[in-house]
Amino acid sequence: MSRSIKKGPFVDAKLLKKILNKKPATAGVIKTWARRSQISPDMIGFTFGVHNGKQHLEVLVSEEMIGHRLGEFSPTKKFVRHGGKMQKEMEQKKQEAEIASAKASKAPVAAAPAKKK
Numbered sequence: 001m002s003r004s005i006k007k008g009p010f011v012d013a014k015l016l017k018k019i020l021n022k023k024p025a026t027a028g029v030i031k032t033w034a035r036r037s038q039i040s041p042d043m044i045g046f047t048f049g050v051h052n053g054k055q056h057l058e059v060l061v062s063e064e065m066i067g068h069r070l071g072e073f074s075p076t077k078k079f080v081r082h083g084g085k086m087q088k089e090m091e092q093k094k095q096e097a098e099i100a101s102a103k104a105s106k107a108p109v110a111a112a113p114a115k116k117k
Contacts, residue, residue, distance in 0.1 A: 009038040009067070019046055036069030050074035061071050 003010060012034035019030065024045030025113075039061055049056030050070045056089040057074040065073070 010036065012037045016042075022046075029056075029058055032070065035074065037070050039065045039068055039070060042048055052076045055057060056073060057105055082098065 012032070015032050015034050015037050016080075018032070019027065019042065024047075028047055029047050029049045031051070035050060039113065043061045044063060044066070046061050048059045048070060049080045050059050050073065051057075052074045053076050059070065059073040
């Protein structure tokens, strides 16, 4: 549910203090754990190191991100592809087929006999 308009966007006070009186070009990466903070127009151009529970992922703030939260750009879960034994077998067959086609294309082309007139 969105925040009330009269309250305004939530931006962590410590985060605002870190970017106050700094220029985006000279600030470097600003580490933060405040994933719930909304991105405001003051933050455009800054690079934030947003913590995902394990490490800080760098997020360069652009105009399109205004109104979103910092946590949206630092995923907390790593996608491990689906599949298993069947998936591995299919990928292996596909890879073997690619190798075979590459070898076939590298094979020298037999010279065609010249026609006599």
